[in-house]
Amino acid sequence: MRKQTKKSSSKLENARSTESVNPATGETIGYSPKNSVDDLKEAIRKARRAQEAWAVLTVKKRIRALRGMRVHLMEHAEKIVALISRENGKARVDALATEVLPAVMALDYYTSHAKKFLKPTVLLPGSFLLFNKWSKMFRVPYGVIGIISPWNYPFGIPFSEVVMGLLAGNGVILKTATNTQLVGREIEACLRAAGLPDGIFSFINISGDVAGDAFIDSGIDKLFFTGSVSVGKKLMSKAAETLTPLNLELGGNDAMLVCEDADMDRASSGAVWAGLQNCGQTCAGVERVYVHGSVYEPFMEKIKAKVESLRVGQDKDFNVDMGAMTTKSQMEKVRNHLEDALNKGAVIVAQSDCPPQEGPGNFLPATVIAEVNHEMLVMQEETFGPVLAIMKVQDMEEAIALSNDSIYGLTGSVWSRNAKRAEQIARRIRAGVMTINDHLVSHGMAETPWGGLKASGYGRTHGKIGFLEMTQPQVVVHDLLTFAKKNLWWHPYDEKLYSGLLGAIKLFHGRKLRVRLSGLGPLLRILPRVFR
Numbered sequence: 001m002r003k004q005t006k007k008s009s010s011k012l013e014n015a016r017s018t019e020s021v022n023p024a025t026g027e028t029i030g031y032s033p034k035n036s037v038d039d040l041k042e043a044i045r046k047a048r049r050a051q052e053a054w055a056v057l058t059v060k061k062r063i064r065a066l067r068g069m070r071v072h073l074m075e076h077a078e079k080i081v082a083l084i085s086r087e088n089g090k091a092r093v094d095a096l097a098t099e100v101l102p103a104v105m106a107l108d109y110y111t112s113h114a115k116k117f118l119k120p121t122v123l124l125p126g127s128f129l130l131f132n133k134w135s136k137m138f139r140v141p142y143g144v145i146g147i148i149s150p151w152n153y154p155f156g157i158p159f160s161e162v163v164m165g166l167l168a169g170n171g172v173i174l175k176t177a178t179n180t181q182l183v184g185r186e187i188e189a190c191l192r193a194a195g196l197p198d199g200i201f202s203f204i205n206i207s208g209d210v211a212g213d214a215f216i217d218s219g220i221d222k223l224f225f226t227g228s229v230s231v232g233k234k235l236m237s238k239a240a241e242t243l244t245p246l247n248l249e250l251g252g253n254d255a256m257l258v259c260e261d262a263d264m265d266r267a268s269s270g271a272v273w274a275g276l277q278n279c280g281q282t283c284a285g286v287e288r289v290y291v292h293g294s295v296y297e298p299f300m301e302k303i304k305a306k307v308e309s310l311r312v313g314q315d316k317d318f319n320v321d322m323g324a325m326t327t328k329s330q331m332e333k334v335r336n337h338l339e340d341a342l343n344k345g346a347v348i349v350a351q352s353d354c355p356p357q358e359g360p361g362n363f364l365p366a367t368v369i370a371e372v373n374h375e376m377l378v379m380q381e382e383t384f385g386p387v388l389a390i391m392k393v394q395d396m397e398e399a400i401a402l403s404n405d406s407i408y409g410l411t412g413s414v415w416s417r418n419a420k421r422a423e424q425i426a427r428r429i430r431a432g433v434m435t436i437n438d439h440l441v442s443h444g445m446a447e448t449p450w451g452g453l454k455a456s457g458y459g460r461t462h463g464k465i466g467f468l469e470m471t472q473p474q475v476v477v478h479d480l481l482t483f484a485k486k487n488l489w490w491h492p493y494d495e496k497l498y499s500g501l502l503g504a505i506k507l508f509h510g511r512k513l514r515v516r517l518s519g520l521g522p523l524l525r526i527l528p529r530v531f532r
């Protein structure tokens with residue numbers, strides 16, 4: 001009887017809330033109340049009202065308000081890390097190093113630089129003819145922005161975007177992925193701790209299927225979306241109806257290029273970390289590795305040893321290198337990609353141990369495959385799992401061509417002891433971020449703009465460029481001679497005016513001195529009209 005009551009109450013809970021499950025154990029860890037589309041509309045309306053007052057505050061006051069989160073973050077860092085690990089499945093060191101630590105650093109960076117980024121710029125006349133004009137360019141907030149974020153970095157990705165959006169003077173509505181709702185609620189708690197004006201920030205729990213239409217139909221002023229290419233395309237077509245600006249941070253299938261002079265220890269450790277941390281569920285994780293033929297054997301030996309010694313499992317005592325995959329559907333996708341590769345001739349060259357796969361936990365072993373080619377899904381699509389596909393190449397020209405043979409262009413890396421040559425190679429890869437002798441690190445470097453080329457999206461987040469994406473430029477043009485009665489070219493029109501303006505072209509843009517001088521007289525003859 002008691003059991004029945006428990007069952008029916010959890011059913012009721014599920015109807016009103018999203019259930020959160022620990023992917024390492026299958027246990028329910030909590031619930032997040034659901035919202036309706038009407039709740040979203042109301043949140044946007046409230047944010048719009050609050051934003052009017054928020055936007056006219058000095059930047060200094062907005063900075064002070066957001067800095068209010070620092071103490072909360074400090075005091076709750078371990079709790080947040082543990083929750084990320086329990087809800088997403090990743091190891092706690094991953095959660096700390098790639099989410100909470102970067103969030104703290106981003107808060108510090110943006111609150112220290114917001115004033116400078118938002119400072120109006122003075123623009124001097126670009127031509128002698130317009131000597132009387134000078135302009136000021138302001139950065140104005142969009143109004144109310146929406147942020148939609150994925151489950152793979154449930155804290156780190158949305159946190160810095162929320163901070164930038166608010167600092168820039170916007171109201172912000174955040175929707176995080178359904179699987180990681182409790183982490184989203186922690187972001188909400190951080191913002192609450194800052195004591196911001198009522199309504200300026202709201203966290204909304206609505207499902208992905210309705211979110212795009214709901215945000216855009218409710219009149220959101222700009223949408224920042226991080227997620228898959230397929231949803232990015234849907235949003236773009238929906239946003240076209242209202243010309244809603246979009247920022248799209250989408251998927252990747254990152255290449256790592258290992259040159260013949262690379263440090264084999266560093267390169268192999270880098271490949272294992274950047275390909276397999278967070279179970280490989282990283283937009284900019286290493287997925288494809290192209291290794292110069294002359295160092296292929298030693299590289300593979302080191303990779304094999306390192307992957308075979310990875311410890312996979314639930315993070316009970318920190319002594320785990322790879323946790324659980326976040327969702328069963330993602331595990332299925334990884335298995336399909338592997339099967340496809342093996343059917344087409346790939347071979348498994350190394351695999352880590354793994355807890356039993358029949359258990360409730362979403363565990364997959366870390367797997368390295370070789371003998372791969374570009375007919376395979378692992379090389380064409382984003383696998384988003386603990387799989388490293390390694391290919392031997394004749395030379396770096398071949399590595400460059402193969403790296404660019406992808407619809408994606410998020411990030412990539414070149415590994416070499418020759419920094420100059422590595423940079424030359426990096427510049428030939430069509431990707432938004434290239435790293436030398438490292439991979440993935442720049443997502444945590446608040447100063448570097450983040451974003452992809454090709455199908456990996458457009459727009460940037462992070463850095464000054466990313467910060468300014470939260471704003472639009474507004475130009476105000478002034479007169480230098482405030483007593484001037486009119487511009488040269490205003491009414492009344494006559495032939496003298498026509499010749500004078502033609503004279504301006506000759507004087508300022510003619511190539512020969514004779515032509516230039518011929519323009520001076522006609523121009524001088526019309527100048528007095530400015531003061532009449």
Ligand code: NAD
Pocket residue numbers: 148149150151152153157175176177178207208209210211212213226227228229231232234235249250251252282283284382384410451452456457
């Ligand atoms: P997803 O596109 O399925 O979902 C992302 C978010 O969008 C979730 O909050 C989801 O609820 C929501 N959503 C789903 N359908 C929607 C719709 N029609 N309208 C509006 N919102 C909708 O992606 P995912 O599986 O959660 O995340 C993995 C993907 O995200 C991968 O492709 C990964 O590469 C990408 N990603 C990119 C970056 C980057 O910085 N470029 C960072 C992290 C993840």
